[in-house]
Amino acid sequence: MNTINGIMKRPNKKNLPPGRLKITQALKTLLEHKEFNGITTAEIAKNAGVTEALIYKYFSDKRDLLHEVLREYLENYGVQLEWDLKGIKGAINKLRKLIWSHINVYATNRVFARILLVEVRNHPDYYRSETYKLVQKYSDTVLSIIQEGIRDQEIRDDIPPKLIRHGILGSIEQVCLSGIIFGREISPEDLTEDLCEFIFKGIERKDV
Amino acid sequence: MNTINGIMKRPNKKNLPPGRLKITQALKTLLEHKEFNGITTAEIAKNAGVTEALIYKYFSDKRDLLHEVLREYLENYGVQLEWDLKGIKGAINKLRKLIWSHINVYATNRVFARILLVEVRNHPDYYRSETYKLVQKYSDTVLSIIQEGIRDQEIRDDIPPKLIRHGILGSIEQVCLSGIIFGREISPEDLTEDLCEFIFKGIERKDV
Amino acid sequence: MNTINGIMKRPNKKNLPPGRLKITQALKTLLEHKEFNGITTAEIAKNAGVTEALIYKYFSDKRDLLHEVLREYLENYGVQLEWDLKGIKGAINKLRKLIWSHINVYATNRVFARILLVEVRNHPDYYRSETYKLVQKYSDTVLSIIQEGIRDQEIRDDIPPKLIRHGILGSIEQVCLSGIIFGREISPEDLTEDLCEFIFKGIERKDV
């Protein structure tokens, strides 16, 4: 089977031009130790072994390149999540797994986490990008699990589903953020445990 | 009495040159909406209504200006804290008030909080600055309250005091950080409550 | 034959980018009337008909540009000297020709002389530059002629060869310096005559 650790290889990754791949890879590598604004196009090109001009052949500008890198991460996470949720029954169980998956991908992909939480957030062009739609799609996934839970009477129906979603995603960010910014360890298991205890106490339906 | 909200006006603030005052004020204002690296000296000067050169008459460079602004905040908070702790008895009670004071100053001075938590932390020159000594002084204050608590048998003596301090200050940062970065509300009362419950359960001495 | 005054045209000169050529040429021209520190990058760029940024594409900084210009001169002189020494027999005769060549290149290339004698000398980065190695190579050439002279019993063997070299090169500088700084005429023939009389009287071996 064409998988690595349960992650499907994207088939189109193969036929992307080599220069393009080198560029995105170079940015990822550089982002491990520097913040995006501190990285120059010259640096990216040099690390990629291509010329600066090539960046502008494949990406409309420097931020667009960042969005594309983010998109790769998001797509991988999308595939991963789909895999992770397979065979799980019940909305609460699905949410628990999703929370773990989310925290885990932040814990193991600091670059991904940092791009999403600190690099793109304050820039309006991000919200207009194609990449942002992937985040919205993910957001929709979370919402539909919650709605499934309400329908199946696992989750209280007196809190607006979107508020629940906001609570969940906000909490995840909150517990991960300082770990990401200050480079501290993030323990997916522990954080998931703490978070679920806290969240589910509030949203789970107390059967009559 | 010469006070505002219990904060003594620094008498020397009056005889600082007007240009200097305008510059620090301009930076504070700009920091409300932009991050430090995105603010240019030209912008600061224009907002202050002075020339760029004047910045370098009063500050050795752009970062030094940032440190000076931070110092003003720190000095004010130092005075405020001293006031706040007056008349409070018992280490636990003092710590509770200190935690509230700390969270409150972050909640009401977002610029202060952002400088301290995100702008200066990664830059080594900060740790060599005079300003950093104020932070250390504050850190010492926290430590001496903890030691007082241990001595008076309010606080467990089997955890190293510095570890307790690290836990307290780290928790404060953790709960405030996402509020600060994403510009969300911070409720000093609620956060203090949550935090104290969590912290004091761990450190308070169970009387035999 | 592809020569000018016996100097081989460097073949790689042709395929240097035009902008780079324009920049070095512009600096050479400006150095005829101004000292290096008084020349701004803006001036260089304007004279070259390029933008200031291009200077930094080809040279790491302003002084590096100066070193590159100096290197061109040194390389040309190196080629010239090799040519000039061809077919000359005897160390004393070679030294005489070398002295004339040296003085002559100063006399005809004031810019070259001024860079070498007044612009780079006091700056430590020069001594770390690649260009400086060319000067050392030249220095080695002089030394080996002296050693040849000692071996062939043309030159006294009771003075350390390096001291002899120091005397020769120091004298050349001394007699040329005021001409260069005050823009006076330099007569290679006369100066060589005077210098050789003085130098050779001291170092030539009196046959027993």
Add this chain to the structure above:
Amino acid sequence: MNTINGIMKRPNKKNLPPGRLKITQALKTLLEHKEFNGITTAEIAKNAGVTEALIYKYFSDKRDLLHEVLREYLENYGVQLEWDLKGIKGAINKLRKLIWSHINVYATNRVFARILLVEVRNHPDYYRSETYKLVQKYSDTVLSIIQEGIRDQEIRDDIPPKLIRHGILGSIEQVCLSGIIFGREISPEDLTEDLCEFIFKGIERKDV
């Protein structure tokens, strides 16, 4: 007697304002280790213990300050020379003493020498300054000694006196310049000896 090493104290030196004295002294000190263009007004003021503004109370600009410092040296040298020539008989003997005096003042006052030989020469405002008149006066002194020598038939009358003067002063500069620029020792006795031998052979009248 009101002298130091034979140099008359200028009586007006006493009633110059202290700030002015501090400024000129500061520049002299700084010139020992840095070139004039590399010295800032801020530096001068700081070293003098006064404010930058005061410089502009006493001097019209930075170069004017330099000229004033030069003037002090020139005035001192003028007084010294007058003293040195006292009681000497014969133009040739006077010239010899003058040459020694000139070289000696360069040897013992590097700052003076450097100002005169490298700092002011290329700047047209120097030639319009009051200070330049002192140099011309000195030049006149030399000329009149030469004319005295011609009149007394000590010196050849078939070379224009001004050409002789040019030769003498030019030679002095020539032999001192490299010592000054490269910071080498200057030996007044030896250089005077060499120079006089060379010069006097050319200009002395061979009696029939």
Add this chain to the structure above:
DNA sequence: CATGAATGAGCATTCATTCAT
């Protein structure tokens, strides 16, 4: 006699971006 406050013009250097080939 001296200062404190402020400035205008300029400096070397950087960087994302463009375009003809």
Add this chain to the structure above:
DNA sequence: TATGAATGAATGCTCATTCAT
């Protein structure tokens, strides 16, 4: 598919100089 050459608009910072007091 990729490059080499070039740029325009800043950027942080410096410095001689002015002027009211």
